[in-house]
Amino acid sequence: MQVNRLFxxxxxxxxxxxxxxxELAEHFEVSVRTIYRDIDVLCQSGIPIYTSKGxxxxxxxxxxxxxxxxxxSKGEQEDILSALQGLSATNYPDLDKVLNKLSNLFGTKQNNWIEVDYSDWSNTQKNKFNLIKTAVLQKKILKFQYYNSYGEKGSREVExxxxxFKNKSWYLKAYCRTKNDIRTFKLNRIKELSILNEQFTRDLSQDIVSIQENIPQIxxxxxxxxxxxxxxxxxxxxxDEDQIEKEKDGGFIITMTYPEDDWVYGLILSYGNYAKVLEPIRVREIIKNKLKETLHSYD
Incomplete structure (x- = not known):
């Protein structure tokens, strides 16, 4: 279309x-005469184009x-560029090209305020992330094997x-056709992932509240x-800083509020003999028992 070519x-x-x-004619695969007609249209629209011979x-x-x-406004232009740069975390296709175009459009130099490095991810994890991203953008059905928090494996087909991204981990929000409900899946537990040649029409805006409501409140x-x-x-x-109290001997008193589950027990145990539960007594006893079980496993 001529409008797209003019821009x-x-x-x-x-x-x-x-x-x-x-060069323009070759780029757009049109005649030189067509290019000069386009230049005339742009000049008539107030674009200050000049031509020189020789x-x-x-x-x-x-x-x-x-x-x-x-x-x-200037602030809105900067917000748009910053938001687009934030997409670098998702390896969004042709992002650099879009940023260059908008920077030139706004007459602004890019401020590269963010850089995301996935170097600690294996190629398998990167490929999984990119496959899911493609499925989300193209509204394609995903099929995979999923391990729940009890280590049970099951086949899932989802929209x-x-x-x-939450609490240092990536998740997928999806409508699970297997369970007929909105579910949240941790990417690390997704295995044998594939995209099916089938599209869906469900919109995120219809289901985002349902997703939040279906996350268990521990x-x-x-x-x-x-x-x-x-x-x-x-x-x-x-x-967080408000959870930390430093003692005179250099040690720390930590007061934290977490869902009481295996994750928080694992966090405490990861400090080994450098951490001691002060309160509540019940959690202290749970940690003691877990340490005893670990010791007995070496008998």
Whole structure:
């Protein structure tokens, strides 16, 4: 379409000092005459394009020209660019191309405020993430084997709605055809993943509230720990500042509120003999019993 070609001509001119009509014609697979007609249309629309003849000549834009973007404030333009850069976390296709176009459109230099590195992920995990992302964007059905929190394996067929990052882990929000309900799946537990050649029409906006309502609400437990000063390198990574009280000997009193489950027991046990449960007594006894069970497993 001519409108798309006109916009792309302007984008090209914003990136180059000049270009010949022949080069533009080859790029768009149209005639040189068509390109000159497009240039006339752009000039009549107020785009300050100039042409020069002879060696080194061509078509260009007047210096310091940017497209009229008065619809958006400067702050809104920066928000758009920042939000798009945030998509780098998902390896969104052609993102650099879009950012370059919008930066030129806004007459703004990109501020690369975010960089996401998945170097600790295996290729299997990266491929899984990208496969799910593709299925979400293309509304394709996913099929996989899933291990629940009890280690039970089951086959699932789902309509993927959203990738969700929470508490250092990636999850998939999806409508599970196997369970006929909205479910949340942890990516690490998804195995044998494949995209089916079938599309769905379900919209995330219809189901997001249902997803949140279906996440089990586990009772919270206030737990107080004493942790050795030798673990300071972990303390400030794993706890909020208002949960930490430093003692005179350099140790730490940690007051935290977490769902009482195997995860929080595992967190406490990961500190070994450097951590001691002070309250509540019931959790203290649970940790003692788990330590005894571990010791007996070596008998």
């Amino acid at each position: 792309e001509i302007v984008y090209i001119l914003l990136n180059k000092n000049y270009i010949t009509a022949k 060696k080194g000549g061509g078509i260009g834009l007047l210096d310091n020209f940017v497209l009229n973007k008065s619809v958006l 993927p709605l959203q990738l969700w 009772p919270q437990e206030a737990i107080k720990l004493r942790i050795s000063s030798s673990q300071a390198y972990r303390i400030y990574d794993e706890f």
